Amino acid sequence: MTDESPDLPYNKAGLDKSFSKGLILLRHLATCEAPAGISDLSAALGMTKSNVHRLLQTLAAYGFVHKNAKSRYSPSLRYWEMGYEVWLHSRAGQVALNDADGLALKANCLVHITLAAEESQELILYDRIGTPIAHPMRRLWPTGTRVPIWRIINGWSDFVAFQIAYIAAKPEVELTSRRDEISRHLEDSGLTYEGLAEHVTAARDLGYAENLGSGLENIEGTACAFRDETGAPVGVLSTIYDRDGSRDGRREDTRRLNRLYAHSISRSLGFRDPN
Known part of the structure; x- marks a missing residue:
């Protein structure tokens, strides 16, 4: 129904590359219809598997993503909670x-x-x-x-x-x-x-x-x-x-x-x- 926003410019001068990649990863996970694995995410986002794994581990530690029994990842409700706070305020x-x-x-x-x-x-x-x-x-x-x-x-x-x-x-x-x-x-x-x-x-x-x-x-x-x-x-x-x-x-x-x-x-x- 609407065009996708362009990719966040994580390679743009002055931006923190790791943080930018984490935001891109989160946004991509939010659009996935099913939990995604590291290989799938690496291919979709053009990041190395080790980079994707490190980012997912960090996001999971802060409660932003959930890892299921098959080692596939999806956004947690923490993402929704933050959105609701923005909505509420x-x-x-x-x-x-x-x-x-x-x-x-x-x-x-x-x-x-x-x-x-x-x-x-x-x-x-x-x-x-x-x-x-x-x-x-x-x-x-x-x-x-x-x-x-x-x-x-x-x-x-x-x-x-x-x-x-x-x-x-x-x-x-x-x-x-x-x-x-x-x-x-x-x-x-x-x-x-x-x-x-x-x-x-x-x-x-x-x-x-x-x-x-x-x-x-x-x-x-x-x-x-x-x-x-x-x-x-x-x-x-x-x-x-x-x-x-x-x-x-x-x-x-x-x-x-x-x-x-x-x-x-x-x-x-x-x-x-x-x-």
Whole structure:
């Protein structure tokens, strides 16, 4: 669904090579569908077996990996525990989560909270409210999903609402300064930079973005960005509901509530709109 991040540059000047290799090893283990052996890991990562063994021994000593009876390795729950602590201490995420409950209840819809990871130019699904286990969005957008900010998600035909909402909340100069980069990403998609710019302009005029991607034909929804005290967008609040049987009145109510709750999150984070 999204492109893999490039390998960490453990051979880059100024970085600790051993620590970098340990991070690469941990990340690779987290993506393995089954416990992996030293030979498999060595071949996959281009490291010597002795290097992989030493790193695994260190990670196991600190409780980050588990070694089974067949001498194969997998990440331990320590990895998850650290991630949960980060999740729990995200101020923007927790503030948004509090408001998402009210939005899901009043709009009778599913709500996604997406946070920005500017360091990697990605958006990360932080949490969801009201998603039934069998709902297709749970399969397509599991918690923790990372998607690019500036390019179409693999398998989709257009940008999705939370991407547009986030871009629309950023200064216009950032979109224009990335024109060449965005155009390269769109070369094989049939879309253009001008098409993205039109989506962004529409979202700014309306105060929300609407679903555009073709991944789910029977799903509607809107998305609104929220900001921190500096005015920078830090995340997006999205509504999702089944298209079948939806009425114009429901659409308008959902759009209004989405904007209202996104603005509430921004105020709670210290943003004061000068307008």
